[in-house]
Amino acid sequence: MSEHHEWLRAVEKNISQAILGKSDVIRLALVALLAEGHLLIEDAPGVGKTSLAKAIAHTLGCKFTRLQCTPDMLPGDILGTSVFLPNKGEFEFRPGPLFTNLLLTDEINRTTPRTQSALLEAMMERQISIDGQTYKLPRPFMVLATQNPLEFEGTYPLPENQLDRFMLCLEVGYPDREAEKNALINHRHGEPSDELHAILTPERLIELQTLTHHVRVDDAINDYILDIVAATRKHSELTLGVSTRGAITFSKAVQGLALVEGRDYVIPDDVKRMAIPVLAHRVIGRGVIREGQRDRTRAVVRQILDSVPVPK
Structure with a gap:
């Protein structure tokens, strides 16, 4: 257990280089990862939600995709579509952004209930079915969704049965003055999360997720x-x-x-x-x-x- 604990401490320390003054949020995000859950963050824009997702992805050495939700987004824009190839006379599946390790869905309440349902069903089943074919999502897989609680015009709030798909619901909140001052300094040379190096591998994370089941x-x-x-x-x-x-x-x-x-x-x-x-x-x-x-x-x-x- 001590070896695994050291790995997790190193992960937290690495992420905290990009997300200053938010050790509690980082720890809870790590809990969701280990327990194979999804994370919903309800907070105002600009408090570090995207930076958190990128920092986690870089630290784990896994694939990261960002999806900006809009009212005209269709389920196929997330899941993927089957495209007909005339030269072969057959359909070929083109995976959507859902086929990643860490998916950041910005402002999930901006997209329609139909698209929300398609995404949340995939989150639960860890697979999708299109045209009679089933496609497994990669492992590890986590959705970090955000919604702005301050704006309601033009939004489609998640109903309770879909909120239930998220393991944790958090607020990031504004940092204290000292952390915010350090953020000003750190961002003068670029995005800190882009400079992070991988501490774990996706395979090691899967091992830790399996270990979590045996706690x-x-x-x-x-x-x-x-x-x-x-x-x-x-x-x-x-x-x-x-x-x-x-x-x-x-x-x-x-x-x-x-x-x-x-x-x-x-x-x-x-x-x-x-x-x-x-x-x-x-x-x-x-x-x-x-x-x-x-x-x-x-x-x-x-x-x-x-x-x-x-x-x-």
């Missing part, structure tokens, strides 16, 4: 997770609680955090740490307008953590 979760921890999930379903301020799929995702996320922390077992603090990033976007507050939804659901999850007994 031990005691039965008391399982009960703790389920107690929290059950509390979301009974809370008076929520109209929709966490699903069984959400509970499974929660369990995988705490395994990922334990591995990042250098342990091969989960402790209650891992559950507490991952509760808000994993659960807050999976529940719906009663009588709360959409733009105030996430703040309220985070507060409710905190209340639940305070009320549910912690296993000893």
Whole structure:
């Protein structure tokens, strides 16, 4: 475990050279990678979402693709299309940008529900089917999607059943003054993320993902997770609680955090740490307008953590 922990520390350190003052965001992004989940970032433009994705891709030595979502984008623009070749008299599949290791989908709420559904289905199945043929997506594979919560005109907000496809939902936030000053200096010579060297390989990341599956979760921890999930379903301020799929995702996320922390077992603090990033976007507050939804659901999850007994 110590060797793997050293590798993960090196990965975090490398990414932090490009993303200053955001160690917590980097760690949670790494948790999503290890647990084979996808990441949704809700934040204003210009706070480092693209730099984070590029820094992760360069650090892992994997293929990175950026997709700017627009209202006129079609499912084929993401998945790929079959093209007829007259000289051969047959169709040939041309893979879309989805066939990559790390896909950054900027402003996912700018594209139509039909295109959103095609992307999110591929995220779950890790494969696509076109013209009766099934095509596996590469491994490792992660979608880092962004949406701007401050603009609603011309957007198609993700419904709850599609938000559920994302393991974690985060905010990057503005850096503190010292980190922002260092960012001014570092960007005078170019994009820092482009200068990063690879610490891992895609093959090594797959090994770490397999190791994450074997992180031990005691039965008391399982009960703790389920107690929290059950509390979301009974809370008076929520109209929709966490699903069984959400509970499974929660369990995988705490395994990922334990591995990042250098342990091969989960402790209650891992559950507490991952509760808000994993659960807050999976529940719906009663009588709360959409733009105030996430703040309220985070507060409710905190209340639940305070009320549910912690296993000893």
